[in-house]
Amino acid sequence: MRNFARSMLVALAVMWSWSALADGQSPMAPAPAHPELRPVLEAFGGVPGLEALMDDFMAGLLADPRTRPFFENADQDRVKRQLVEQFCVILGGDCTYTGRNMRESHEGHVITAAHFNALVEVLQDSMNRRGIPFRAQNRLLAKLAPMHRDIVNEPPRR
């Protein structure tokens, strides 16, 4: 029992130190590039594919009551353009991201984890409609998911 308690404590201490490390490296960069994901960009149909995806995605965001309030008063064409740039950069394409960083561009809204996931679901629906293979979708989502730390602000970050 004593040995067990000690090993549990050591395990916990290791977990906590990991988490402190993870918290320290908050990625402020809006769109770190991943040249190795170039094949995924091809699976999305390159920049024209991303442009078509964003048209469908924005329509989906405006149709879904969970995400509509965040986009109905936005400059939708600008948002779509910047999403194309951002996804293109992430997927190793020859683009330049011209938008603000993730934290600044979202701080005007109250955004929960549920809002963040709702946007992911709308994006997944759009990617399905565009016929993008599930595994390619997940390779992009794996790069977008950590942005939750800069986008979700309710409850306020510790």
Place this chain on the structure above:
Amino acid sequence: MKQKSKGHNRRALALAALTAMSLSPIAALASTGGKLLLTGGVSQIEGAAGGGLTPWAVIGGYGTEGQFGAQAFYTRVSTDDYRLGVTGLALGISDRVELSVARQRFDTRDVGAALGLGRGFLLEQNVYGAKLRLVGDAVLDQDTWLPQVALGVQHKRHRQGDIVRAVGARNANGTDVYLSATKLFLDSSFLLNGTLRHTRANQVGILGFGGDRRASASLQLEGSAAFLLRRDLAVGAEYRFKPNNLGIAREDDWWDAFIAWAPSKHVSLTLAYADIGNVVIRDDQRGWYLSVQFGF
């Protein structure tokens, strides 16, 4: 006997559905269902959110921070000589705390008669569970290998204490403590879970706690691996090491291979092929595992 058992299954299923529906006013009051499909896992045989055999570090139900979630389930494992039926409920609070309760009914069928207990004698236990998410987000923290980690407890109370003590168990009640680490590797659509369990349970507690070979608790490892085929479909396998405390009834490790399908955030179905090895006087127990879950 067969008739009776079927009636019980139907009642259990109806109960699970009713419980899920009676909770839906909560769902209507606050916003719920913020998690992504299948990322709360399914219900494991002791009532916690996880794979089929093993708890995961995820919190049951579809609630995210600030939301509630819940899941009710019925699971049946039919092997050559036994049938295990489990009914249970788990409540997730703010994606941080999970409270669960489950009733396991182990139908001894013909073995019950051979042991002089009577054909179809039921060994039953209640499992009261709690789980606390300590760190990490298994799904969203994709830029670090840090898993989601949770600490859990399962307090088990057997309802036929005299019988399991007669088989050689030291106690009719026991408490398992476990630490689970779960990580989704989204860029390869792959999920891994490891659980370390501190337990005295014989056959998860169906044969009581502690025995002549070992009276005290031991640490047992449990693992799950799953591959996502679609948002609503996962296949995988699990392995659960088990203690072997009873001299008269050898206990084997359990494993299964499963497919889980979630047509919506309110329903999931899991089908598995399970091998639970030797149980009392019957060896090589294998068969189908079927689980249905309702929730939000």
